[in-house]
Amino acid sequence: MNRLLAAFFVATLGGACGSISTPAGISTADSGAHQEARPHENENENGNEHMHAFVSADEWTKVLDDPARDEWQRPADVLHALELTPTMIVADVGAGTGYFAVRLARAVPAGEVIATDVAPDMVRFLNERARHEQLPNLRAVRATHTELGLAPRSVDRILIVHVWHHLADRVDYARSLAAALRPGGRLFIVDFNLEGRRGPPANMRVAPEVLVAELEEAGLAARVSLVALPDQYIVEASLEPLEQQEPGST
Template sequence: MYRLLIFLVTSLMACGQGSSQQTTTRPSTDSTRFYQFGEASRDGIGKRYQGREIAQVMGHLGASWLDRPEREQEERTDLLLEALSLKPADVVADIGAGTGYFTFLMAPKVPQGQVLAVDIQQEMIDYLNEGKTSRKIRNVTPVLGTESDPKLTANSVDLAILIDAYHEFSYPREMMQHIATALKPGGRVVLVEYRAEDPSVPIKELHKLSVAQATKEMKAVGLRLLRNDKRLPQQHIMFFGK
């Protein structure tokens, strides 16, 4: 199964991953001074942030991989849902929601709240709207964001979750600044990322993220690590707060 997963991931990267953050033409300079530019590695875009090269992305052509039947068993999304401890009235932002695989798992857990399903590709927004209609779910709101702005209202979100998405953001600093601003008092950011510390995890290196690297990058936007939940077989569940 792991060999199949590697093959699928490798193939899909040629299309462009779950965050749906599209690669843009690399500018020659960066006026913000947040980023450095150089030669792109095989799986990266040549743009670096805090010493980490940003990974290539998967677009809407990889939608079937996001909804693969074996995903729950491979990633134990049931355990991830449990780890979030969602409350009925929570407002959750699913950043890089893609087809809404996890969006539609969270929605029943927040019957008095809502899930804001954010993506930057109109094709994914279409998938989300179709899924919302077919499932007759009313507390999911698709949101078309941009590469640098998830288009969330300030002080509106109890939890923002990014599943295998953050490492592909073309503008991680700007995105996380907006997400931090969108948090309500006591709100949390959850990064779910394949463990870079574990060489046995069969995912390409640029599509993994270590706790140390994530902590450094979140600190830059005023977020601190609250805890790292280790219940998943291959991924970190890292909780951050202001």
Template sequence: MKSQSKDKFLTFAVTILLMLCCILLAPISTASASPSSTVYQQRLIHSPDGIGKFYMNREIAKVMGHTGASWLERPSREAEEQPSKIVSALNLKPDDVVADIGAGTGYMSFRIARVLTKGKVLAVDIQPEMLDIIKFLKKEKNITNVQPVLATLTNPNLPAESVDLALMVDAYHEFEYPREIIEGIIRGLKPGGRIVLVEYRGENPFILIKALHKMTQKQVRKEMQAVGLVWRETKNLLPQQHLMIFEKPSV
């Protein structure tokens, strides 16, 4: 009898453990979060560098807050990332309107603004503190064609069909609602407008950036294709990052 009771207890314990594992590993619906929330999954077991939210099987990374602004402006950035090559690779026209999405301190915005002698940069960010830094630097640098834009988690707040090119440098992987933000950018793009993403190469394990802050070209292309963008080119001219160019169809 004792042996039978022990067997029943063990069976019961194993069943409970299996149920707990299923609960922990199963995605949790976020249906009330946003209109397109069915594309997201929330998982209890996730990376400490992520928010536990997954999009197309990719965990979204934690946002670098405004307290990390000094890292964006570090003197070694040009040597490490060669952002001047990014500006050259964009092939901008003097009268273009460029949206720098996740602009941070405006590091890229101000470099692009110098090229746009008749155009402007919309420096878009969700953190008011970052936009305050941009406003300060705008005065200090005496650059008038950079316009700070406060976005939300789901909307970049771009005027409809007003933008020639939208740029995201090491930012997209942190978007809490990537589908909504990209759809908002598409609405803001002119027909034939371009989206350019710069991300640390996730294919290379020797690039010393946390895994969730890198992306493979395959993953980026999959996510952009899901919203109707057309891949045009990937330029691997940077030391550690992909530069991926997509286009909004004209029709």
């Protein structure tokens, strides 16, 4: 399978990488992101065999949308870092069952959230969830390994969570994300700290300064956000120079 496609597939199922249980009936063979207390334990030595068993979105929502995730994911802090306004167009890339997408939709009631995913059942589930939760400004669309599902210069914010460390051609991927940004738009990438009890093996983790350098190579201005999470960092990027951060301002 194309490694970029694999990365997107992992994003849909790996949004909650860490110490959480696997849905009942799903094989734990190479399903490291959802194994209790031993995340990513079935990687090969190169960290490339990181595919997750997939039963259905209805099963995975029990894991990905478990309220216990809030304690370490701190979604309110992530959304605060995005500095959203009610009319913004926001993309959640690798949205899965919608852990962040539904929160984004509530934060931009006069805007729109485009949630992308490569798994058809995730797209189906999330569109049904949007209807059930009365979020007409949220729509899920199918992505592929070559197509993000986002039009050029179409979004004000892009959020991408727990995907970066899986990507093979990260600079090219960053260029694709940059092309979807409107003038003044910003990209936010959440990934795992180099040390911590949640996340992939050490050989798969990406240092924040490396991520910043990759985004800069793609033509973006980038920096590590001052917003601190227990097990993750946030990197912010833009096509324009970024204003200076002030402690406590985000």
